[in-house]
Amino acid sequence: MHSSIIRNNETDYEALLAFKAATNDPLRSLESWNSSIHFCRWKGITCSSRHQRVIGLNLVNQNLTGFISPHVGNLSFLRFLSLDNNSYTGNLPRELGLLPRLQSLSVSYNSIEGQIPASLSNCTKLLSIVISYNKLAGPPPPELGSLPRLELIAFSRNNISGSIPSTFGNLSSLLRLYGGSNGLTGEIPDSLGRLTKLELVAFGENRLTGFIPPTLLNLSYIKIFDLAANQLEGTLPSYLGNTFPNLQFFSVGINLFTGSIPVSLSNATNLEYLHVGYNRFSGKVPSLVKLNKLGVLALSGNLLGKGESDDLSFISSLVNATSLLSLGLDENNFGGQLPDSFWNLSTTLSRLFLARNQLTGAIPSEIGNFVSLQDLRVNDNRFTGMIPYSIGKLRNLQILDFSRNGFSSNIPSSIGNLSRLLYMYLSENILSSGMPSSLGDCQNLLQLNLSQNGLSGPVAREVLSIPSLRTVDLSQNQLNGTLPVEIGSLKNLEYFNVSGNNFAGEIPSTLGGCVRLEFLDMEGNFLQGNIPSSFSSLRGLQVLDLSSNKLDGQVPSFLGEFNLLALNLSFNDFEGTLPEDGVFKNASVISVSGNPKLCGGIPELKLSKCGLKQHKKSTLSLTLKIVISTSGVILGISMILGFLIFCFLKRETKEPPSNPFGRSMLNVSYQGLLQATGGFSRDSLLGVGSYGSVYKGTLEEKLVAVKVLNLSQHGARKSFMAECEALRNIRHRNLVKVLTACSGVDLQGNDFKALVYEFMPNRSLDDWLHPQSNDNLVRGEIRYLNLVQRLNIAIDIACAVEYLHLQSGTPIVHCDLKPSNVLLDDELVGRVGDFGLARFLSRATDSFSTHQTSSSLLRGTIGYTAPEYGTGSEPSTYGDVYSFGILLLEMFTGKRPTGEMFKDGFGLNSFVQNSLPDRVADIVDPKLLHERETGTETTNGHRHYSSMGNHKCLVKVLSVGVACSADSAKERMSIADVVSELKSSRDALLRR
Structure with missing residues (x-):
């Protein structure tokens, strides 16, 4: 750089270097910021043509971290400062108030803390202040009300508290005012009514109280008006639609408003979004005939309608709203039948909510016209008649709720066409006939509730073969036959209720394969036989009700090991001794009455004692009795001595866990x-x-x-x-x-x-790998993990997994290895935590042979879960190795396995494998490419490595990650080999 230029603009030059010094730059966006070229040619810098002074600093979306240097206040010619969508922390420097020419300040989508600096009021040429989506706190400074040219101020999505300053009413040039999703309290100041140019006011999701100032409702330029989710009260003026002729978005939902909806709203012909739901509005809904641009109409949760036949007469005024997407009329007092005009509404409708009203009549076949519907809820009304066959035309439907009505006849077979359906609720109607087998075509169903109807016949096997099902409620019907064995394929089933039916035969043993079951109710049927031994796998059960059947045999002792909240075995034909361990100790959660052949148990259950058969005793001679007694004593003493010897030997080999x-x-x-x-x-x-x-x-x-x-x-x-x-x-x-x-x-x-x-003072590994989601990640001057540190942490995790699998006595499978479950202590040592999904394995040679002793259910985390778990395989050490492999690849590429680029079978494993070994630099975390070469010390005293050593190490480590995350479980590396490979990689790196 020419010395004369540096001398003439030395202040700007030094201010920019100070800004760079306070910034961490993982994407090397500031690489051009050096003395080889004039700073006016640096990336993100705009200079004035005449004086070559910095007038613009634009570094939007560059993944920058660190803090905004106060030296930015020395850029005295600066007009535009844009740092949006980075990860800056710290405070907004008050030195920004030293920029007299500043017109635009934009730092949204960062993690900036502290208060909004009042010194910004010195920047009298400011046109816009955009500081939304940060962590700013404290009240908005009243001083900002002195900015005469300000047109836009946005501080939404922060932690701003206090009241809206009345001085904001002095911002005579203001066009847009955003303050939503904060903690603002108090009343809306009347002074805002003086902002005659205002087009947008948004203070939704705060804690504002009182009334809307009448002057604010007279601002004729208003286009967007959002005060939803506050505690505002009062009524809406009758002239509202006349004073807001440009209104496009009006939302006052979730408040305390009363009165009627203004008739004049129909005059706001540009209105696209109208949300007045969840207030206390009453009376009739006025005609909305002129609102042809309306896309969303939310009237839910009010007191609208009187339960009369003409309550929905306003619907005819919406038939020309050809862009209507969402119609919310639920939770009101609407009565009568759906008018004929209802079926002339726009076919673009995707959400229709009619629930919890007093609507009557039938749902006609015209419902099939709404081919865009995704969410249809008409529950809790008085509808009657058949569910129309045309429902099968709604192929985009995901939620269907017809529960608690009077629908009759059969479930139409066309319902099987709803292949995208996730939730189906048809409970509490008077549906009859059999369950259509076509329901089995709804292969994405998560919840199915057909309870409290009159369904008869057997359960369709196809329905109990839908792999995604989590909840099935068929209770209180007249279903009969045997329960199909196919139920064992429902590996995700958590809730299963078939109580109050006529099922017979034995309980299928395959039900034990539904290892995620939490609630199982089979009460009130004609089931017989024993409780299947396979139920020992249902360790997640919280409620088990088998009462009022014809079950017999002994009560399995393994039920005592379950953490049940309720166990009902009453009114069956169980016999023998009732166990007394575990849950059987708690009389308040178990019921065994009506089983006359049961004996024993705890006294509170009042069962008969289990006595010996006396006639056999009498045949024993005195000598034989003495021999038996003596043998018993000797055997007892031997068992006690054996147990003591076992405990002593065990104590010699392993430190006793005297206190967990x-x-x-x-x-x-x-x-x-x-x-x-x-x-x-x-x-x-x-x-x-x-x-x-x-x-x-x-x-x-x-x-x-x-x-x-x-x-x-x-x-x-x-x-x-x-x-x-x-x-x-x-x-x-x-x-x-x-x-x-x-x-x-x-x-x-x-x-x-x-x-x-x-x-753990350094929080989780996830916070270090993806610091944009972390608010306290500062450890000295370290803002990221270098290669050696990552290697050390990877070794720490691998050693922990090796211990769990091979050295902890009974092998333990963690089942949820991921960066957020790895915490870092004050020395950045990795510690594996969160054992809420852990499983204990048997000591079998095949790690897939499991013995479940934990009550937790296998869930894991998408992206880190081994592929075989998705097909119902039991937890295994192989699954942990897979998760570790994905974690390892994430550590060194900086990419989450759930990123947008990974889809359609292309995952993090494939991404890395396709780039090894020649294109490592293209896939590793960019932060690792910026570490200096030989001669620079790291925080742990080791010196950095050469570029060649860097490359070789990364290739080896990433190869380990690929090998661990192979699709085939048997092809994955053993965890012992993983530890060995990673340690050798680190040692080789540090020797260079």
Whole structure:
């Protein structure tokens, strides 16, 4: 660069270098920012032609991290600053107020914290301030109301609190005002009514109260008006549609408004979106005849209609709205039949909600005209007649809810044409005849509810062969025959209810293959035979009801091992001794009455004692009795001595797990955890997972992480038990250390369960690999993980998996290895956590031979789950190796396995395999390509490696990841070989 130019523009040059120094640049967007060319030619820089001063800085969507340097305030000629869609943290520097020429400030979609600097009011030429989608807090500064030229201010999707400043009414040039999705309180200031040029006002999703100022409803240029999801009250003025002639979007839903919907709204002929749902509007809906551009009409959740025949007369005024996509009329008082004009509505309609009204009559065949429908809900009305055969024309339908009406006759066979259907609810009608086998063509069904009808005949085998089904409710019908064995193919089934039918025969043993079952109700049938031994696989059961059948045989002892919330075996013909272990100890959750041949059990059940047959005793001689007694004593003593010797030998070989969670904090209570986490406050929240939330806390002056289970979530209780069981006897430096557990009740008397872990200050591996989703990832000056650090962490994870599979006694399968379940301590040592899905295996040579002792259900995480699990295979060590392979590839490519580029059979494994070994530089995480070569020290004291060493190491590591994530389980590397390969790669790298 010419020295004269540098001298004349030295301030700009140094300010830009300071900006670069505060920025981390993984995509090398600032590579051109060096002394070889004039800074006016640097990427993202615009200079004035006359003075060669910086007037524009535009680095949108460059994946930049770090913080915005306060030196940006020295760019005194700057007019435009655009840093949207990056990952900047820190505060907005108050030095921005030193930019007198600034016209546009745009830093949306970052993670910027702190308050909006009041110093921006010094930038009197500002036209727009766009700071949405950040983590800004505090109130909006009133000083901003002094900006005379400001046309746009957007601070939506932050944590802004306080009230809307009345000074905003002084922004006489303002056109658009966005403040939605914050924590604003108080009333809307009357002064906003002075903004005569205002076209858009959006304060939805806040906590605003009071009334809408009448002056605000008189602004004739308004196009978009959004105050939904607040606590506003009052009525809408009758003249609304006249004063808003340009209105396109009007949303005041989810508030406390009363009165009627203004008739004048029909005069807002440009209206496309009208949402007044979930208020207290009443009366008739006015004619909307002029709203031909309407796409969404949401009137749900009000008090509209009077249960009269003409309540839906306004529908005829919508027939010219040819772009109508969504019509929400549910949860009102609409009565009468659907008018003929209803079937003349636009065929573009994709969502139709009529539920919870007082509608009567039949659904005619014209329903088939709405070929674009995806969501159809008419439940909780008084509809009668047949479900029209034309329903089969709605091939885009995903949700169908006709429940709680008076539909009669049979289920039309055409329903099998709905191949995209996910949810089908036809319960509580008077449907009869058999279940159509064509239902089996709905191969994407997740939930099927046909309960409380009059269905008869056998269950269609085709229906119980739909692999995606999770919920099946056929209860309270007249179905008969035997339950088809095909039910065992429903590997995803969680809820199965066939109570109150006429099923006979034995319970199919294949039902034991539905290993995800949580609720099984077969009460009130004619089932006979024993409880199948295959039920021992249903470790996830929470409710089991087999009452009022003809079942016999002994009650299986394995049921005592289940974590059941309710077990009902009453009114059958069970016999023999009732077990007393596990769930059978709790009389409040089991019922066995009406089984006269049962004996024993705990006293609370009041069963007869199990006595010996006395006539056989009398035939024994005294000598024989003495021999038997003596032998019994000797045998008992031998067993006790054998057990003591076994325990002694076991103690010699393995440290006894005297306390499953250590000795330091055994008696922690709900109150103790409440205090430790500041009342489970938002400030202490570290993250939210599948089964609960994790909070930072302090117990006995020690930082801890407290995982509070969300017990309303299906599987949370099983996850808690599984994690306790898995962590009870395992200890390893690369496993997250659990300190204690809490199982009790909260202050409202609700069940409460929590686990307390050692706190990991560097959070999860996922936060480091994808820092845009992290808000506290700062460790000194390190903003990313270098190659050596990633290798060390990969080895840590592999060592943890090796320990679980090969060194922990009974092999343990983690079942959910992924970056978010790997935590990093203060030395960046990787620790595997979250054992909520862990499984214990038998000591068989084939890792697929499993013995399930955990109550958790296999779910895993999409993208990391082994392909064989999708076809119903049991959990295995091979599955963990697959997950580790995907995790390893993600660590070194920086790409999530669920990214948009991975679809149609092309996954992360194929992406890497197709590029090895020559095109490694094209696929690895760009951050790894920017590490300096030999001579630069890393944080752990090791020196970096040469480019050749870099390449060889990456090829070897990625090859391990590919080998681990092979589609065929048997072709995957053993975890012991993985550890060996990764360690040798690291050692070779550090020797260079």
